[in-house]
Structures are given as structure tokens and as C-alpha cells.
Amino acid sequence: MEKHDNQPSPASIMQIGSGFWASKVLLAAVKFQLFTKLAEKGKMSAQQIKAMLSLKCTDIHLYDFLDALTGFGFLHRDGLLESAVYSNSIHTDAFLDINKPTYIGGMLEMMNNRLYQFWGNLEEGLLTGLPQNEIKSGEENLFGELYKSPEKLLEFINAMGSIQNGNFNALAQLFDFSKYKTLTDVGGSGAMLSMMVAKYQSHMNCISFDLPAVEPIANAKIKDAQLSDRVKTASGDFFTDPFPKADVITMGNILHDWDESQKIKLLQKAYDALPEGGAFVAIENVIDDERTKNVFGMMMSLNMLIETGTGFDYTFSSFNKWTKSVGFKSTLIVPLTGAASAAIAYK
Structure with a gap:
């Protein structure tokens, strides 16, 4: 027939x-x-x-x-x-062989151990606009809750590293670092982005900036990679503490955790920490402006509903609007791996 x-x-x-x-x-x-x-x-x-x-x-x-x-x-x-x-x-x-450096199963492990059950409550999240994870019962902040448990913190850091492994690798080789000498990765988690840049760009010195609980884990990973001479850690809260100044400020899957006003606040702090000519780079699943192609980006945005309630993924048009509002002069988008891109703003 x-x-x-x-x-x-x-x-x-x-x-x-x-x-x-x-x-x-x-x-x-x-x-x-x-x-x-x-x-x-x-x-x-x-x-x-x-x-x-x-x-x-x-x-x-x-x-x-x-x-x-x-x-x-x-x-x-x-x-x-x-x-x-x-x-x-x-x-x-x-x-998916845990003994290989290319292992991305950390994110899949967290999906299985945490997100699978929480996504069962997507309807409630859409109806209420509230998170559906560990903080559903009243905890103030997802990250504060995760960081209470060393096991959950390590699982989260490994998950963030594995989902961004290919993207950080691509950024370290595709982005033109020739004009720059220093980089600060804000919300650097296990310091993977900093280590990737240091690996491929021998002239770069990098700082991975995150909450104090993360620092010992990041330092151990840096030591294992034998990059302690050019990759350092710094501790602080990126909403209340100034960013360590650098020629390049990066954020991998950070902006999407927050609502619009907090996104703009983080962009302003990045702008303030950069010199004239410096670059801000957001590595995320940037949604296409027509909102028809990057379905993974939209599902990741729904995951932010599950995880934070108000965080969301965004289009390059929105990125342009926000970066222009805090003073950045120009922007560029560079496709990385899969659904991810580097949204870049120059001061």
C-alpha cells in the first residue's frame, strides 16, 4: 500500500x-x-x-x-x-566508559538520581511556577541545599563538568585568545573550563571562581591535571562578591539559573570586571530566535523551572538586549557542540 x-x-x-x-x-x-x-x-x-x-x-x-x-x-x-x-x-x-577522560555520564547519573523523579512533577511546576526538586519543601536555594551534602555536591560538579566537556573543549580551541592573558570562570564548579583553556592556550592564566565548598574539589582536579601553575581557584558568592578581574570572563550554564533581573546583574558584574576590549562568554544552550530548532534548549529551560522556578534559557536576541543594556559594544555567537553555543559580548 x-x-x-x-x-x-x-x-x-x-x-x-x-x-x-x-x-x-x-x-x-x-x-x-x-x-x-x-x-x-x-x-x-x-x-x-x-x-x-x-x-x-x-x-x-x-x-x-x-x-x-x-x-x-x-x-x-x-x-x-x-x-x-x-x-x-x-x-x-x-x-560512557567512566575510566576515559571523555566520559559524559556524570550528567546522566544526576538525571537518573535526581532529575528523573522531579520531572514527574512538571505539570505541578507549570501550574505553580515553583521548583519541584529538593527545595520544594521549603529550602531557600537549590545550590545551598546541594552543597550541604558532599555526595550531592560531587555528583552535581561531575554532572556539570560532563555535560559541558565537549563545549569547553571546543571553546578553548575556537575562541581567539591571542589578545588575552587572563580568564575568570564564574561559577567554575570543578574548574574544567579553566583547565581546558590552560591546556590549549599555553599563555593563559585562569581562575575558577565558585562557592567555598567547591574549592577543595576543584583544587584536587587541577592538581590531578598538573595545571596548578596556571589554574587557580577563588572563593566567593558571585552575587555579593566582586568577580576576580580578568581579560575574559566566562560562565558555563550559569546565566540560565536565574531570572532576567539577576541575569542582568551578573552581566553588569562581568562588565565591571573586564578591561576595555575584554570579552564575556556565556556557554549555554542558546535557543534560536525563531524558537523552532533548539528544542533541547527549551527543555533545558523547563529543567530550570524544575530546579529553580524562575531561571530560564534564552535566545541570542535576548542576550544582545541584556548585554547592550549594561554597556557591551558588540556580540557574537559561536556554535559549539550539540545544542550549545558560546554567546560572546565585547566591552
């Missing part, structure tokens, strides 16, 4: 509606560290995987789990059912 493209079809509706099924299959595999263990072993049968992960499900459900991962492209499979042997795809081997 001939298929007509203009005929209505429920396929995309069901694909999106059941999307949490697919998400949970991947998140469960990450939680089990399946890809890391397969990277160590090379290839494994279904029964070997079942024993390794201590799974008690029936064999058919084991095959369903592994073959769904295969169908999604996360695993390779030779053979079928009892005779099947599984191995990592090129993508999971590169990005």
Missing part, C-alpha cells in the same frame, strides 16, 4: 510520549556501569552480563534490555538471544 506523507500518523506522538521508557533504559545501563564493564571485558554474552550485574529478571527481559540498547545504537551484537555477544558501540566506548 502506498504511503502518503500527508496522512496523519500517531508514530511521532507515541515516540515522544513513551520517551521516558527509552531514557530509563539508557540511564539504568549507566547506573549499572554496563558500558564501563564492557569496555574492560571487550565482549560479553547476555548470561555473563546478567551474572556480572546480579540481575534477577527472566532471560527474555534481559534480552529485551540488551537488545533495546542495541537497537538504540549503544551496543553492538553478534548472534541472537542465547548465542548473542555484546560489545560497546563507538559512541558509548568514547563517552
Whole structure:
């Protein structure tokens, strides 16, 4: 029977509606560290995987789990059912083996451990405009709540580092640092952006600026990377304390945490910390001005509803308006990886 493209079809509706099924299959595999263990072993049968992960499900459900991962492209499979042997795809081997520096599973771990349950309350968030996470019961601030727990803080820092790994790498190589000598990364978390810039730009000295609780974790990561000579940390609250002055001020997934007035306040503080000719760089999932293409950016904005209540992701047009209002002379947008871009403003 001939298929007509203009005929209505429920396929995309069901694909999106059941999307949490697919998400949970991947998140469960990450939680089990399946890809890391397969990277160590090379290839494994279904029964070997079942024993390794201590799974008690029936064999058919084991095959369903592994073959769904295969169908999604996360695993390779030779053979079928009892005779099947599984191995990592090129993508999971590169990005979901925890022993590799390219590991991005930190964000997936946080999605599974925290965000999965909170997104179940998206309707309530939209109805009330209130956060749906740990601060739902009355805590004042997400970051204050996260930073109370060393385990949650480390998970959050690893998540922020993993989701931005490729973007920071791209920025460190694409942005023209030749005119500059110093950089301050505001809300620098585990100092990954500073370390990436120092790695690729040997003339740059960087400061990762964040709350005091973050400093020991960042310093440990800097020491492990053997970059302590050119990457330092500084502690403070970026709303109440001045930013360490530098030729370049960066923020990775920081502006989207806040409402418009607080975004502008942070931009003003960045402007004040820069010299004439200095650059401010925001690395975020900047939404296209027509709001039709960067759906991930819009979902990230909804995640800010879940996490903060008032934070939101934004378009380059909005970025232009805000930066102009605090005095920046010109702007530029540079695509990075996936849905992310660097929105740049020059003083």
C-alpha cells in the first residue's frame, strides 16, 4: 500500500510520549556501569552480563534490555538471544566508559538520581511556577541545599563538568585568545573550563571562581591535571562578591539559573570586571530566535523551572538586549557542540 506523507500518523506522538521508557533504559545501563564493564571485558554474552550485574529478571527481559540498547545504537551484537555477544558501540566506548577522560555520564547519573523523579512533577511546576526538586519543601536555594551534602555536591560538579566537556573543549580551541592573558570562570564548579583553556592556550592564566565548598574539589582536579601553575581557584558568592578581574570572563550554564533581573546583574558584574576590549562568554544552550530548532534548549529551560522556578534559557536576541543594556559594544555567537553555543559580548 502506498504511503502518503500527508496522512496523519500517531508514530511521532507515541515516540515522544513513551520517551521516558527509552531514557530509563539508557540511564539504568549507566547506573549499572554496563558500558564501563564492557569496555574492560571487550565482549560479553547476555548470561555473563546478567551474572556480572546480579540481575534477577527472566532471560527474555534481559534480552529485551540488551537488545533495546542495541537497537538504540549503544551496543553492538553478534548472534541472537542465547548465542548473542555484546560489545560497546563507538559512541558509548568514547563517552560512557567512566575510566576515559571523555566520559559524559556524570550528567546522566544526576538525571537518573535526581532529575528523573522531579520531572514527574512538571505539570505541578507549570501550574505553580515553583521548583519541584529538593527545595520544594521549603529550602531557600537549590545550590545551598546541594552543597550541604558532599555526595550531592560531587555528583552535581561531575554532572556539570560532563555535560559541558565537549563545549569547553571546543571553546578553548575556537575562541581567539591571542589578545588575552587572563580568564575568570564564574561559577567554575570543578574548574574544567579553566583547565581546558590552560591546556590549549599555553599563555593563559585562569581562575575558577565558585562557592567555598567547591574549592577543595576543584583544587584536587587541577592538581590531578598538573595545571596548578596556571589554574587557580577563588572563593566567593558571585552575587555579593566582586568577580576576580580578568581579560575574559566566562560562565558555563550559569546565566540560565536565574531570572532576567539577576541575569542582568551578573552581566553588569562581568562588565565591571573586564578591561576595555575584554570579552564575556556565556556557554549555554542558546535557543534560536525563531524558537523552532533548539528544542533541547527549551527543555533545558523547563529543567530550570524544575530546579529553580524562575531561571530560564534564552535566545541570542535576548542576550544582545541584556548585554547592550549594561554597556557591551558588540556580540557574537559561536556554535559549539550539540545544542550549545558560546554567546560572546565585547566591552
